Amino acid sequence: MDFRAAEWPLAGSPKRISGIELNQICDIADLAREDPDVIKLWIGEGDLPTPDFIREAALAALDAGQTRYTYALGVPALRQALDRYHKRHWDVDVGADRFSVTAGGVQAIMQAFQAVLNPGDEVIVPVPAWPNLIEIVRILGGKVVPVPYRVAENGGFRLDLDDLFAAVTEKTKVIAINSPSNPTGWIMPREQMSAVLDFARSRGLWIVSDEVYAHFTYDGTLAPSFLELATPTDRLMITNTFSKNWCMTGWRIGWIIFPAGMQTVFDNLSQYNTTSVATFVQHAAVAALDKGDDFIKLLVQRSAQGREIICNALDNLPNVRVFWPQGTFYFFFSVHGMNSGYEMARKILRESGVGVAPGSAFGPGGEAYLRVCFAVDPALIQEGADRLVAFLGRSGS
Numbered sequence: 001m002d003f004r005a006a007e008w009p010l011a012g013s014p015k016r017i018s019g020i021e022l023n024q025i026c027d028i029a030d031l032a033r034e035d036p037d038v039i040k041l042w043i044g045e046g047d048l049p050t051p052d053f054i055r056e057a058a059l060a061a062l063d064a065g066q067t068r069y070t071y072a073l074g075v076p077a078l079r080q081a082l083d084r085y086h087k088r089h090w091d092v093d094v095g096a097d098r099f100s101v102t103a104g105g106v107q108a109i110m111q112a113f114q115a116v117l118n119p120g121d122e123v124i125v126p127v128p129a130w131p132n133l134i135e136i137v138r139i140l141g142g143k144v145v146p147v148p149y150r151v152a153e154n155g156g157f158r159l160d161l162d163d164l165f166a167a168v169t170e171k172t173k174v175i176a177i178n179s180p181s182n183p184t185g186w187i188m189p190r191e192q193m194s195a196v197l198d199f200a201r202s203r204g205l206w207i208v209s210d211e212v213y214a215h216f217t218y219d220g221t222l223a224p225s226f227l228e229l230a231t232p233t234d235r236l237m238i239t240n241t242f243s244k245n246w247c248m249t250g251w252r253i254g255w256i257i258f259p260a261g262m263q264t265v266f267d268n269l270s271q272y273n274t275t276s277v278a279t280f281v282q283h284a285a286v287a288a289l290d291k292g293d294d295f296i297k298l299l300v301q302r303s304a305q306g307r308e309i310i311c312n313a314l315d316n317l318p319n320v321r322v323f324w325p326q327g328t329f330y331f332f333f334s335v336h337g338m339n340s341g342y343e344m345a346r347k348i349l350r351e352s353g354v355g356v357a358p359g360s361a362f363g364p365g366g367e368a369y370l371r372v373c374f375a376v377d378p379a380l381i382q383e384g385a386d387r388l389v390a391f392l393g394r395s396g397s
């Protein structure tokens with residue numbers, strides 16, 4: 001199947017734009033977004049509303065007239081709150097002057113790459129990977145060099161650092177890491193982070209580290225962060241978002257931590273991309289950071305329940321390879337004999353009313369997989385699991 005938007009070149013778009021892949025997750029979701037009978041486990045978001053204390057902070061900011069242009073890097077109160085948040089959770093003093101507030105995690109990634117990528121530069125990306133990461137690099141004229149995760153006997157994913165380092169050429173500019181990883185649920189061990197950082201230093205490479213799922217782990221610890229290992233002047237950019245921790249996907253707010261000395265670069269990038277994120281949204285984000293730790297705990301506990309339900313249910317099927325994700329809120333599984341995850345996702349939607357994401361949406365190596373988001377009501381994930389077990393039980397017999 002050709003997922004490219006074939007008509008675009010006629011409009012004169014440059015090839016790197018006309019060649020953008022359609023987002024297959026949205027493609028499947030568009031088939032039944034409004035259908036109340038479909039259990040929607042395709043998109044990466046929890047089903048809880050944004051907590052009251054955040055909504056109230058937004059309303060208070062609106063009432064207080066926080067509706068005008070503001071600092072491109074973000075309001076000082078928010079950058080200070082970000083600083084406190086990182087000190088509290090990672091015990092690192094970043095400093096408010098190393099943050100830039102962006103329109104979501106996706107825009108944080110866009111700006112991080114805008115800051116360092118020249119056309120033709122290579123970016124090493126472990127795959128399967130979140131599609132936006134890959135397409136952002138392409139939009140900016142960079143070249144994605146995929147490094148497939150290896151799959152262990154137990155179905156678990158692991159990254160072989162020899163594979164990663166062997167992919168480096170004289171054109172390599174960035175190593176992009178997403179840990180905990182969407183879609184695989186893999187978490188990069190601290191020792192690997194340290195080795196990657198040493199390697200990047202020795203070669204003068206950048207690391208772009210997407211750490212949006214850092215809290216979503218299932219062993220009671222926070223996922224390791226490059227922040228804990230790096231110095232302020234390492235070539236490291238960390239991208240993050242309010243979307244996942246506080247159920248704020250629609251608010252469109254995230255952040256970047258950039259190296260000391262790059263404030264003007266990010267001030268300009270923010271200025272010319274968005275001229276800042278909505279001011280009242282930034283004030284609500286302060287409340288999320290300062291008062292939202294308990295909510296994160298609740299969300300992670302809820303996800304842990306969802307993880308138990310879906311993994312246990314599918315574990316019993318002979319034709320499904322189950323690996324319990326270490327992190328994120330995604331279950332990425334392969335079905336024996338399945339050739340196209342895309343066709344399978346459509347069939348599952350049609351025949352059992354469950355919306356899953358096709359693994360092919362996540363680039364090379366994802367074709368044989370399906371992804372389910374389990375950050376939802378346990379009763380709903382149970383119903384989804386029951387339907388999937390019935391469907392996959394039938395198709396496996």
Ligand SMILES: Cc1ncc(COP(=O)(O)O)c(C=O)c1O
Pocket residue numbers: 044103104105106107130178181182210212240241242243249253254
């Ligand atoms: C790995 C990863 N990074 C970043 C994001 C960005 O999220 P948002 O743009 O909603 O903040 C997502 C969202 O699904 C993601 O999965």
